[in-house]
Amino acid sequence: MDSKKYKPQMGIFWWTDRWSSIKFILRELTSVAVAVYSIIFLFYVSSILQGKKTFEEFSESLKSPAFIALHCFILLCLVFHSITWFNLAPQAMVIKLGEKKVPGIVVALMNYAGWFFISLAILWLVTNLLGT
Amino acid sequence: MSQEKITLEVFRFRPEQEDNPVFQSYEVPLRKDWVVLDALNYIKDYLDGTLSYRWSCRMGVCGSCGMMVNGTPVLTCATFLQKFAPGPIRVEPLSNFPVVRDLVIEMTDFMEKLKKVKPWIIRKDNQEGPEGEFIQTPSQLADYKQYSMCINCMLCYSACPVYGLEPGFTGPAAIALAQRYNMDNRDEGQEQRMELLSTDDGIWQCTFVGECSEVCPKNVDPAGAIQRYKVAGATDWWKSFLMPWAKP
Amino acid sequence: MVHFKSECDVLIIGAGGAGLRAAIAAAEANPKLKIGVISKVYPMRSHTVSAEGGAAAVIKSNDSTDYHAYDTISGGDWMSDQDAVEFFVNEAPKEMLRLEHWGCPWSRQDNGTVAVRPFGGMKIERTWFAADKTGFHMLHTLFQHTLKYDQIQRYDEFFVTKLIVDNGQCCGAVAIELATGKIFSIAAKAVIICTGGCGKIFPYTTNANIKTGDGMALAYRAGVALKDMEFVQYHPTGLPFTGILITEATRSEGGYMLNKDGYRYLQDYDLGKPQPKPVLRSMELGPRDRLSQAFVKEQEKGRTLKGAYGDFVYLDIRHLGEKTINAKLPFVRELCLKYENIDPIKEMIPVRPVVHYMMGGIHTDIDGATSLAGLYAAGETACVSINGANRLGSNSLTELLVFGSRAGKSAAEFASRINSSNFSIDSIANDEIKKLENFFVRRINGSEKIVEIRKEMHKSMEEGAGIYRSEKKKKKSQSAIASLQQRVQNISISDHSATFNTELISAIELSYMLDVAEAVVQSALQRKESRGSHQRTDYPKRDDQKFLSHSLAYRKDLSLPEIKYAPVTITKWPPGERVYGR
Structure with missing residues (x-):
């Protein structure tokens, strides 16, 4: 077709137009927080390999308010990511028991339950193994 | 009789006349039972015969009258003026599509994509069917029914940022329709469609923004359809990776 | 003047249920043919999409094709051609099964077989349905299935302005491509018209905006007769503004019809006495036409209400309670809430009779062929006739399939027989293009407004060709329509753009509607009897002696249409009385 058309362009800040897009971009950005945490964790592991002194120094620096604040922020991001993700899960996972479809809310709750129990297990591991 | 009024700011683009769109304001009666489409019809009949838009059934099933109203993609036949009082109401063509004129978008791209996903019953033996009907229980019907409710209104494409950024993306409605046939127990074409949809422009482009399902007027849940497709695709891949000898 | 050219073997105008079915049938009949499908809207926008109820076909063992035929014929007040009806009822189950094989999501029984439900005027339940969106699912299934055939080429959003007729044969069409304004001649060896009805000639209708009788007018202008145009089916309960149909189910659940005094007025029209619980075939559950007629009588007595969109009465279901309404009538509530901002739990629903379906249409034989060689028609736009003077509920969707398919096959056979065409398509098309450009595009000084002429047409159709007709009223409409012609x-057209010029299309549609309206009024004037949907106050009785025949309206250039008559084919069922229970 030869008649001229108007082609709208999406600017780089397209996602600021709508609250739902902002939420989506925030969800995507939480992966940056995960990456930051992973890097810190890798440094932590490597400090172990570099000997007791380095490890203790690193552990000490992690107690600084800046690091604690950073970790709190990362935790917040992860919780946000998990909640938004679990809420979406029923759309991707349709489970049928015989003839009946399991309601979405049950699928979501199963995810939350899994999250809760795995967290509990990790807590138990941490307190029991590191506590002694 | 004095009548309450509301202003519509309508997107105008006349290719023979202007290079860039402009907004034109019209004042229309504000009535309780009027939807945005009724206001456009009023403009067309009494104020400005040159305004172009598509419409037909005015009962939410033909899928013609999707537009952006105050930034949200909606069926204008199901969007009351009253909701936006005292106004003004901004009416634009659906986002993410080239605009032919005024509120009319170009949708040939979608029509081509629709054909690509093979939205018809595929039988391995190429026979049309048994002597009588195929047997399909109400539960088997329910497996795909939701995905068969799509009216091709294009609201999901206009809500999808991925389609806006990557026009090659097959997109929500077409993928949901592929899924509608995949989940129909009469169909045997899943593999053929998977080949098409696991390519770069297929399901993996979707980042699960989820907006397509939010704006869908028929609760088709295209986002869900795509994610289920991804799960199936990933399962297939793992199977062929772990058990290359086993034919899918 | 630029003239674009395209060609195909079989050209189908209209891409609703009948058009798409015809396309598939033609493609199957001869895979070598190139099939063109032209439509002023994308196929899935076609009005078939709005049908809710279902499609009739005999499939259960307690039913028989003879029952289906009898229900159809008696429903049509013996105006149906019985050979066509017999063919129809026999083909119906095969067609419905094919649609099942193509993926139509028919509602099912627990054992997985197709479910059927009862419908008005049927002895035995035989209506196949896909929840309350039967037409929608049928249309989308057909459309998606056509995508399989590479030889089917679509011309989406092309508007046909003329059939090309040369040497006594239809050999193509001239059409405007909406997006660009380019004018095309599309040459074809056979043409099938499947453009649906023309409810938009009336002010109150369930029909969509696109139903402007285009195909009927195209054929009529090409010299083909319009048959039985006086038979217009009303539905008693539509919303006055939008024409949205409020299903009979509201009344079978116990809804009341009330006039302005809150009185259940149906008791005054020989429809039984009010009972607290609904009784079959009485009061609100009386036959559709009787309910519509009662409305007119109330209107004459000044006992209807006046609204912004004309007179109306109330359908009250509030007493059924929120629970029943939500459980049994959710779709009714959804329609009222979503499209008219009325909550039937709290408010009474304003309703009035609305035009629903045209029994008449382009005169065809049982193969869908018209009197013009190479021209076929199917669906609501055609009149075979199986619907007679009044269509049986849920026959129209089945008709799309049966006669769409039959017309597609016949047209394909015709096209296969014809060698390369020697028609002077170019010169005929050039004339039409010149006319289009002069008449519409360059016209700036016209003084008549589309909306005004449309309103006046509506007014005279409502008055002269409404539910009750008489010589006097009709004569008035006749001259009104003639002056509108x-x-x-x-006409004035303010839009001079070539790109998606909807004002230009509306103007052409309006001229189509006036042609069809003229045929309706003239046919109704000449039929001096009352039969089925055609009710005359001056001739209240059916007259089989004089009028057991189809009317055929032929267009005359400078005078009123000429009406001729053709006999009704009777095979097994001699005319009897149409009885309303009670």
Whole structure:
């Protein structure tokens, strides 16, 4: 077709137009927080390999308010990511028991339950193994 | 009789006349039972015969009258003026599509994509069917029914940022329709469609923004359809990776 | 003047249920043929999409094709051609099964077989349905299935302005491509018209905006007769503004019809006495036509209400309670809430009779062929006739399939027989293009407004060709329509753009509607009896002696249409009385 058309362009800040897009971009950005945490964790592991002194120094620096604040922020991001993700899960996972479809809310709750129990297990591991 | 009024700011683009769109304001009666489409019809009949838009059934099933109203993609036949009082109401063509004129978008791209996903019953033996009907229980019907409710209104494409950024993306409605046939127990074409949809422009482009399902007027849940497709695709891949000898 | 050219073997105008079915049938009949499907809207926008109820076909063992035929014929007040009806009822189950094989999501029984439900006027339940969106699912299934055939080429959003007829044969069409304004001639060896009805000639209708009788007018202008145009089916309960149909189920659940005094007025019209619980075939559950007629009588007595969109009465279901309404009538509530901002739990629903379906249409034989060689028609736009003077509920969707398929096959056979065409398509098309450019595009000084002429047409159709007709009222409408025919020649078009010019299309549609309206009024004037949907106050009785025949309206250039008559084919069922229970 030869008649001229108007082609709208999406600017780089397209996602600021709508609250739902902002939420989506925030969800995507939480992966940056995960990456930051992973890097810190890798440094932590490597400090172990570099000997007791380095490890203790690193552990000490992690107690600084800046690091604690950073970790709190990362935790917040992860919780946000998990909640938004679990809420979406029923759309991707349709489970049928015989003839009946399991309601979405049950699928979501199963995810939350899994999250809760795995967290509990990790807590138990941490307190029991590191506590002694 | 004095009548309450509301202003519509309508997107105008006349290719023979202007290079860039402009907004034109019209004042229309504000009535309780009027939807945005009724206001456009009023403009067309009494104020400005040159305004172009598509419409037909005015009962939410033909899928013609999707537009952006105050930034949200909606069926204008199901969007009351009253909701936006005292106004003004901004009416634009659906986002993410080239605009032919005024509120009319170009949708040939979608029509081509629709054909690509093979939205018809595929039988391995190429026979049309048994002597009588195929047997399909109400539960088997329910497996795909939701995905068969799509009216091709294009609201999901206009809500999808991925389609806006990557026009090659097959997109929500077409993928949901592929899924509608995949989940129909009469169909045997899943593999053929998977080949098409696991390519770069297929399901993996979707980042699960989820907006397509939010704006869908028929609760088709295209986002869900795509994610289920991804799960199936990933399962297939793992199977062929772990058990290359086993034919899918 | 630029003239674009395209060609195909079989050209189908209209891509609703009948058109798409015809396309598939033609493609199957001869895979070598190139099939063109032209439509002024994308196929899935076609009005078939709005049908809710279902499609009739005999499939259960307690039913028989003879029962289906009898229900159809008696429903049609013996105006149906019985050979066509017999063919129809026999083909119906095969067609419905094919649609099942193509993926139509028919509602099912627990054992997985197709479910059927009862419908008005049927002895035994035989209506196949896909929840309350039967037409929608049928249309989308057909459309998606056509995508399989590479030889089917679509011309989406092309608007046909003329059939090309040369040497006594239809050999193509001239059409405007909406997006660009380019004018095309599309040459074809056979043409099938499947453009649906023309409810938009009336002010109150369930029909969509696109139903402007285009195909009927195209054929009529090409010299083909319009048959039985006086038979117009009303539905008693539509919303006055939008024409949205409020299903009979509201009344079978116990809804009341009330006039302005809150009185259940149906008791005054020989429809039984009010009972607290609904009784079959009485009061609100009386036959559709009787309910519509009662409305007119109330209106004459000044006992209807006046609204912004004309007179109306109330359908009250509030007493059924929120629970029942939500459980049994959710779709009714959804329609009222979503599209008219009325909550039937709290408010009464304003309703009035609305035009629903045209029994008449392009005169065809049982193969869908018209009197013009190479021209076929199917669906609501055609009149075979199986619907007679009044269509049986849920026959129209089945008709799309049966006669769409039959017309597609016949047209394909015709096209296969014809060698390369020697028609002077170019010169005929050039004339039409010149006319289009002069008449519409360059017209700036016209003084008549589309909306005004449309309103006046509506008014005279409502008055003269409404539910009750009489000589006097009709004569008035006749002259009104004739003067509108003159005025439309002087229409003003403010839009001069070639790109998606919807104002230009509306103007052409309006001229189509006036042609069809003229045929309706003239046919109704000449039929001096009352039969089925055609009710005359001056001739209240059916007259089989004089009028057991189809009317055929032929267009005359400068005078009123000429009406001829053709006999009704009777095979097994001699005319009897149409009885309403009670």
